[in-house]
Amino acid sequence: MKRIHKESLKEALKAWEEKYRVIAPRLTERDERIFDTFDEAWFTLDYAKPSLPLKHALFPQSEAVFQVDQGIYRSIIREEPALLFGIRSCDLKGMLQSLSFMSKDFDDRFYTLRAKNTAAIVMACPGQQSPTCFCTTTRSGPWADGGFDLQLYENGDSFLVEIGSSRGEDLASSELFEDASDPAAREKVTSFRRRAAQSIPLVPEIEQAMEKLRTTGAPDELWERFGMKCITCGGCSFVCPTCTCFNVSDRVLTEGSGERMRSWDACLYAGFTKEASGHNPRHSQALRIKRRHEHKLLYHGDRDTHGGLCTCVGCGRCSDYCPVHIGALEVARDMSAKIF
Amino acid sequence: MDSHPNIYQPFPVFIARTLPQISEHRLFQLKLEDGGTWERFGHQPGQFIEVSIFGKGEAPISISSPPTRPDVLEICVRRAGRLTGSLFELGKGSRLHVRGPYGRGFPVDKLKGRKLLLVAGGLGLAPLRSLLLYVLDRREEFKDLILMYGTNNPDNVLFKYELLSFFDRNDITYFYSVDRDQEGIWKQYVGVVTGLFDQAQLSPDDTCAVLCGPPVMYRFVLEKLLKLGFAKENIYMSLERMMKCGVGKCGHCAIGEKYCCMDGPVFNYTEIEHIKEAI
């Protein structure tokens, strides 16, 4: 364990910038809190739940998987060290789950190399960051139990720093970091964790919904009701830390040259499963909503969950953003209201 | 070389020959650019490749030829849209890009020593042909072979000459059907493919059934097979799904907990019967 004073943090970030592209929370001119390239003047620690998970740091919204130059195909896999400062444990869990998926069977080098070259510094949550947080239920927070390089616990005018990897060791090796291996520091972390976990209520309906899907399944009527409401914006997938579906298209620059792109896609769209014959196995919005929620709560192996409860990491963003209230929380509550 | 290649990047091949089939369907024979055989490709009957023409996209296409004939790789393509349409503009010597082989094909090892019933509908014969020719090339490793093939009308019979050539063989029993025969030229069964079951002498106890066709065919053929007493674990079928990546990443082909491109496209019936949306 180490300790860093809050006023030294910017110094540390500046030092890391020499080796990494540093992504950190910042304010905007319109007083929003976003994650972007570290900027000393706009840097903030007052950011609660970031509006988006940093999934795009490992899985850009759109990226080239190869280039074609006058008919010659060339791979372009770039390696660039990056550092994500201040991410939340739910979002880290999302990345770890996605890494398992992207590396199994066929190795998606775009994802796995970026994951390897990206350092993760987690900011443990001192308590519920918004009313939709349910990471204690999904076993993905409020602190990370592994997979990070450093994890920070706020402690008065300093942070206690947990080291999670040899890269983390290296990141915390400068004189800005003091040793804090005393029992008092351990005790501080333990009570921080206890207070944080207690402040985030459990949502038993999530496990009840999982059980329902495993046994009888949810009634068609439920999916039809949600299907009628969904406006097919795809937002729930795009803000989800664990949604990684993509579409593939060619970006032609000049005749015979260009890039093959892969871009975020969403299973909520009608065309997602439509075959060339016109046949569509998920032919209604009800079936597409069902798919999305079953994928999170039912269809996953142990490897995919990375120690979590399921492939929903409890960040609550689908409930925050869906314009018609079809988040994981609403769906699970609706499902379990019918059994009890 | 990177020990983890870019799984999305195809390699170049060229068209050695194109053979028109029926209207809007064409057979392409592909060769490797270095002149070698496809043996090192290591494909199995029932697997597919991803075919690319840059600017027109990429599409999963079944391998129609068996690994026992490795000089060329054959694909039978129906003109359906951008990629498949562009293929029809290419002739002998043209270059295209492919990657694969992908997916789990027919369980050849489990089928060895068994009686086989192959049922194809329409373009479903394209993937099933890789198994059919494989069995014919290694005939002694399999027992009785029955082929049932149905199309909508006599003009739409794929691989016509190959099918006709079976007239000269006594190691395959075949039944062909057409749904409609307006001109009255069809000499065999007229009606849906399930009607063929009443003509064939089947022994459901020791026969494996392998199906390949449109979703509606599966519903009726499955009902028939189960009624005849086929065990569910002796029924295999190749499913089609919208596929983009072919390697288990893009998510388009998911069926329940399965990914059609990785766990399929060939499934045993027991693996998918519990998934409502599978068939």
Ligand SMILES: Cc1cc2nc3c(=O)[nH]c(=O)nc-3n(C[C@H](O)[C@H](O)[C@H](O)COP(=O)(O)OP(=O)(O)OC[C@H]3O[C@@H](n4cnc5c(N)ncnc54)[C@H](O)[C@@H]3O)c2cc1C
């Ligand atoms: C495992 C597997 C094996 C397969 N094997 C074979 C095979 O052996 N042979 C074969 O032929 N096919 C096969 N298919 C199907 C094949 O993959 C599709 O036909 C192919 O992906 C279509 O791609 P495309 O780019 O040509 O069509 P797309 O351009 O993607 O068109 C798809 C749909 O869009 C429509 N469309 C296209 N252009 C327009 C337009 N301008 N305006 C309006 N609508 C339009 C088409 O009618 C079609 O319904 C297989 C599929 C799978 C999953």
Ligand code: SF4
């Ligand atoms: S955010 Fe809501 S409305 Fe938009 S696609 Fe998702 S469920 Fe449908």
Ligand code: FES
């Ligand atoms: S086609 Fe991409 S996951 Fe199967």
